[in-house]
Amino acid sequence: MASYSVAKRPNGRWRARFRGPDGRERSRHFDRKVDADRWARTQVGRIDRGEWTDPSRGRITIGEYAPEWLATKVRIRPSTRLMYDVLIRNQILPTWEKTRLDAVRYEDVSVWVAKLHDGGLSAARTRHAWIVLSQILDLAVRAKRIPNNQAKGVELPALPSKSERDKVRFLDEREVWHLAEAAGDGALTILVLAWCGLRFGELAALRCGSLDPVKRELRITWTLSETGGKQIEGPPKTESSIRTVPLPAWLCDRLMALTTGRQAVDYLFTAARGGPIRTGNWRTRVFDPAVKRSGLASQVKGDMLRPHDLRHTCASLHIKHGTPPKVLSEMLGHASVAITLDRYGHLYPGDVHLYVDRLGEVALAARADFLRTSGTSGTPEGAGRALEIASDLRKQVLGAVAQSVRAEDS
Template sequence: MPLNEYLDRWLFDVAKNKLRARTFDNYESLLNCHVRKKLGAKRLSDIQAYEVQKLYNEMKKVNYSPKTIRHVHNVLSSALKQAVKWKMLMQNPCDICELPRSEKAEMMYFTPEETAKFLNAAKDDKYFPVFLLAIETGMRPEEYLGLQWKDIGFENKALSVRRALVVKKGGGFIFTEPKTKKSRRSIPISNSLIDALKIHRRNQLEERMKLGASYQNFDLVFASEIGTPLLHGNLLRRHFKPIRDKAKLPKIRLYDLRHTTATLLLSAGENPKVVSERLGHASIVLTLDTYSHVLPTMQKTATDKIEKLMRGK
């Protein structure tokens, strides 16, 4: 059996049943772009470790990042691991390949001053409430773009994260479960955010009334002019980037607003467990590892606190 045929079988008989739609699309794309052309025509049973290693080495030569090479490796290795289970291979050739050392990317985020500057620059934008909510809650883009009005508790001043919006490959969208079990959470929200959301809802209702039956109502908090989901790419290109660049702020990504939330809270001395729960991380270990750049500041704050306590202050 050619490797390409086996990969199809693995993708659609195994991976698709276990993976979220976006993850499945990523797996399929990585195999199509990097593996199939080089190794796909070879028989599965003839794939050798040195050939897989050569694939990784060639990717490195044309400047693919260690992260991308590792992603390709993880997907291919998972596929071939299943072949071993099915006794189609004696061993997984990926197991003995050497991978480039992973380089930890520098964390990008706004400082407190930059955050205030960004929000001030965004205040007249239609989607200002999106940015305010993103920074206040630390939610992932797919989480806040999947929010429905029934998730907003105006009375108890909290919102519920129950789903994620996933744009399907080739068009369309679906709602899926949040990333992890801990991602399903309730997050308290401020009076300022509640006020912004109330104004946003009123404006949205006016747009809906004008369009009448043409408005596609999915009960989304953040929707397009016709009610369909607000796409991450459109929010980024048409709103976030122009606001960020006009304010002459660092070129962080939309996702980095989440990093901004965590960094600001940890730098201010907030309990890491509270921050971890707010972000919906699987564990506090992940939070501390991801935001290790804040640890020196936290240690300095702890030193100052213990010094004051020892002096009876």
């Protein structure tokens, strides 16, 4: 157990002393004995609990320590590393660059988070910036530079609710073709996104060799992402996103024509001046003008169609035409069918009566067969009772299915 001493100096002040885990003696002077005793007891208490840190190690600034933290992130994708670097430069360093690790205070972090969000930064981006700062401080705690992380527990801006996230735009079949027609030379990118459900980064990373015309499939193995104006090619966001996506025959033929005379390593879709397409340029030059020309949206706040809505459109059309959730989940590259049902489950209830009616018809046929073979089907009483039983059965099935759908949505 660590010990300390408090002694009065010739000048009348009180000196508190203790020996740290590193063997070095440390001291501080106070005007009052009670303050000296309190400080010394706090230091030895931290030593006994394994929480003591050398004050000199916390004097490094956030600007100096952030690169050390980033260097420890050895298992992240290049695009994620670039995103962290941008967050550090644009959101963290303008406020914290000259601040020492041991000078970060909870209330200052709270004010910083509020200013970021009030300044127009989205809730998600504000949270990302806070996460990076908090992880920098977490590393400092583990490295025994500071005793605790002052960013923990800070109130963060709320993310959009599930009901708000569900307010996405789904196009019907005719609207997809209308949008593609309005896109001119960019029509094929619209059709692949809407009928195959690819993420834009997956579309941009497609090579001519990604197309298998025999199996009528696209092989998704890479994605292109943009951060800070740079394009980074890497693996898709999850292991399940590495997949094959089946193609309608007519779409496969169009893509085959696009690969004629080109190498397998060439990008399938290219920008006007060569190289892979970029989401910002594609949206400005192809997507937004096509949306406006087709009259699907004005592309102003409150009336917008996003490129990612084409992925949602693909899911909604598959659900509309009876594609099983498990098959749809694999096509979209979701990690599990639960993600698919959580995201698109609200599109299923409209068809519940169709499924119930099918099962109800089977139930009535089975009941009629039972009554006929039991010899009661010829009596009015038996027929009436059969109808009552069938009606009750239909109500029970309808209730059970509706309850199941509600459970999936919740």
